[in-house]
Amino acid sequence: MAISERAILKSELRWALVVAGIVAVILGAILFAALTMHINPPSNREFADPKTLHTSDEFTEANLGTRVEADGKVVARMIATQFNFVPDCIVVPAGREVTLRFTTPDVIHGILVAGTNVNTMIVPGYVAQVHTRFTRTGDLLMPCHEYCGLGHSQMVATVRVVPPAQFRPGPDGRMACGQRRPA
C-alpha cells in the first residue's frame, strides 16, 4: 500500500500541531480579554440569608436601586423574586464602572443585560455581583433567563444607561428611574 505507517504518523503529528495551534490561539484570546479588557466570568462568594433579606442591612427595600457609595463607586442593588425585580428599573451612568448586586429570597433566577456581557445566576442564599462599564446609553432589557416558575416570561427589568452629565444623584447618593433633577 502507498500509505505507510510513517506517513500516517506524520499526518497525525501535523494535525496535532494544528490542534495545538488552535488551542493556543483560543487561550491567547481569552487571556488577552482578561488581562487587557478585564472580561472575566463574574465570581463572588458572599452569603445572604433569604429568610431575613427584608431586615438585612443591605437588601432592605429602602436600600435597593442605584446609589453612589461614599467612595464614589456606583452600586445598584436588586432583588429577584417570583416574578419580578425590585426595583424593576435602575439608572446607571455610561462610561463609569458600575457594580450590580443581586440576591433572591425564593428560587434560582438568572439575569442578562441585552447587548452586554452582563450575565449571572442569582441563587438563594448568595449575593451575585457583576462589575461592568456600560458604553451605550438607552434602555437595556434585563430579563430573567433561568426558568423560575409560571410567570417567568413576565419577569423583566430595565437598565437605563444615561450619559454621565444626566446622572445626577441626590444628596443621599441615590438615583431612580423617572427621577428628574434640575441641572
Add this chain to the structure above:
Amino acid sequence: MIEPSYPETPHDYADEGEELARLEAAMDVAPRGAAVVSLIAVGLLMVGWLGMYFLVFLPRGTVG
C-alpha cells in the same frame, strides 16, 4: 448510452498488477483530499469562533 471510460470491475483490468498500481495511485492522493477538506472545515470553524469573539463578544464590554 455512454460507455464508461474506466473498467467497471477490477476483473476488467488486463492484469492484477495494473489494478494494484491504480489502487495505490488513488490511495496516494486520497489523504491529501481528506486533509484539504478537514482544513477547510476547521478553518471555517475558527473563522466563525474568532468572528464571534472579536466582533460580538469583545465589543459588548468589560465584565467581571
